[in-house]
Amino acid sequence: MAGAEEQLCQYFYCAPHSRDDFREFFNEAVNHQAGDSLIENIEEAGNMGLKVGVVGATGAVGRNMLSILDERNVNIKRLRCFASERTAGHILEWKGKEITVELLTEEVMKEPFDYLLFSAGGGVSEKYAAIAAKAGNTVIDNSSTWRMTEGIPLAVPEVNPHVLENYQ
Numbered sequence: 001m002a003g004a005e006e007q008l009c010q011y012f013y014c015a016p017h018s019r020d021d022f023r024e025f026f027n028e029a030v031n032h033q034a035g036d037s038l039i040e041n042i043e044e045a046g047n048m049g050l051k052v053g054v055v056g057a058t059g060a061v062g063r064n065m066l067s068i069l070d071e072r073n074v075n076i077k078r079l080r081c082f083a084s085e086r087t088a089g090h091i092l093e094w095k096g097k098e099i100t101v102e103l104l105t106e107e108v109m110k111e112p113f114d115y116l117l118f119s120a121g122g123g124v125s126e127k128y129a130a131i132a133a134k135a136g137n138t139v140i141d142n143s144s145t146w147r148m149t150e151g152i153p154l155a156v157p158e159v160n161p162h163v164l165e166n167y168q
Helices: 021-031 038-048 060-071 122-134
Strands: 011-014 050-055 076-083 091-094 097-100 115-118 138-141
Touching (some): 050 060, 060 091, 115 122
Parallel strands (some): 050 076, 050 115
Antiparallel strands (some): 091 097
């Protein structure tokens, strides 16, 4: 992880404690009104349509993330779902459309995304979130990999949603 702290300037960690905590965290992020912040960037970019990726999309939390994006009616121009070799190629339905789950690779993490949501475990986050953040992508991860890393805000919805204020 040498140099990871410098590479993760556009990265923060979400620590949901239950299935509904991510929903609460996302609702807080979308509804929060702050200065030139992550939340306003989500809303502003959402007006044009976001490019969003979900890493670990075939797992229970990944599917919940997709459900929340649908429930919140986030304006997504392009949604891509990623997983391991075991579930790459599976078909997921989202907003009445079929999405083929893609294999997670270093190359796709270097592509531009507005937001990458990670729920695939610590080892996956350690490797791929760092690559995505270095490429300039905003990464939201719910593994414990980065929870004690200086410079990466830890957002716990029921405790400190204010850490999203002025986060860019």
